[in-house]
Amino acid sequence: MKLHDKIIVVTGGGSGLGRELVLALLSKGASVAAVDVNAAALEETVKLAGMNSANLATYTLNIADRAAVEALPERVISRFGAVDGIINNAGVIQPFVKLKDLDYAAIDRVMNVNLFGTLYMTKAFLPHLLARPEAHITNISSMGGFLPVPGQTIYGASKAAVKLMTEGLSSELQGTNVRVTVVFPGAMGTNIAVNSGVMETLQLKAGEAPPVKMLGPDKAARIILDGIENNRYRVLVGSDARFxxxxxxxxxQRAARFILNQMSGLLSQ
Incomplete structure (x- = not known):
């Protein structure tokens, strides 16, 4: 689906990859509804959009709040007249600890945002997307959604669930006007990666393997939008994700052992 003149909803649009997706969409001539829990971050995205901000609307809400999400499509349609696509990008990561040390509050937060937030958005917007001549759903999973990362087991489980939900949805929507893409980003230079401690650990143990090069979120956004415009089934973002x-x-098992070796320094702390 070509993005020019399309109306796209992006969650997590206040920072990181989400912000870059918003800005890149606007540069392609799309109109964007940016969603984020952080109002100040959304205001900064509007400032960065500059002259393109006329085609940008912001909505401050928590995607884990089902009632708020269910009310969102009408708000967006009231502003833009329709919706042609959604990019479910918003996500959170767990504290970098083993499962036995992870409390249920953290588990609930990760699952509620990453899985249920994506589910709520998809369910809320799907009827409207099916009514369009063509439409697209893009769900951001993670390299951790197909590869186990010790210390991020619940985060990985949530992203694996997003993967299977998206692939199942794609099969269900065959023969309709709605295309579906699942995205697997590797390491990126965003707050979610830095705050997790993952990148520091990989760099500390780089002597055992080629160093991990973090992909800039602006480049990642371009790769994802190219995947949407070419209706790709899955998009691997970054050389580490592809490898x-x-x-x-x-x-x-060898891949899991490799990641365990990379993570062992942090997990032993």
Whole structure:
């Protein structure tokens, strides 16, 4: 689906990859409804949009709040007249600890935002997307959604659920006007990666493997939008995601052991 003149909803649009997706969509001539829990972050996105901000509307809400999400389509349609696509990008990561040390409050937060937030958005907007001549749903999973990362087990479980939900949805929508893409980003230079401690650990143990090069979120956004415009079934973002996808397909246990070795320094702390 070509994005020019389309109306796209982006969750997590206040920072990181979500912000870059918003800005890139606007530069392609799309209109964007940016959603985020952080009002100040959305205001900054509007400032960065500059002259393109005339085609940008912001909505401050928590996607884990089902009632708020269910009310969102009418708000967006009231502003833009229709909706042609959604990009479910918003997500949170767990504290970097083993499952035995992870409290249920953290578990609930990760599952509620990453899985149920994506589900609520998809369910709320799908009837409106089916009414369009063409439409698109893009769900952001993670490299951790197909490859186990110790210390991020629940985060990975939530993103694996997003993967399977998206792939199932794609099958269900065959023969309709709605296309579906699942995205697997690798390491990116965003707050979610830095705050997790994952990147620091990989760099500390880089002597055992090629160093991980973080992909800029602006470049990641361009890769994702290219995938949407070409109606790709799945998009691997970054050389690390492509490499680990290939290794995991060939030898899952070896790939899991490789990641464990990379994470062991942080997990032992």
């Amino acid at each position: 680990m996808d290939a290794i995991y397909r060939l030898h899952p």
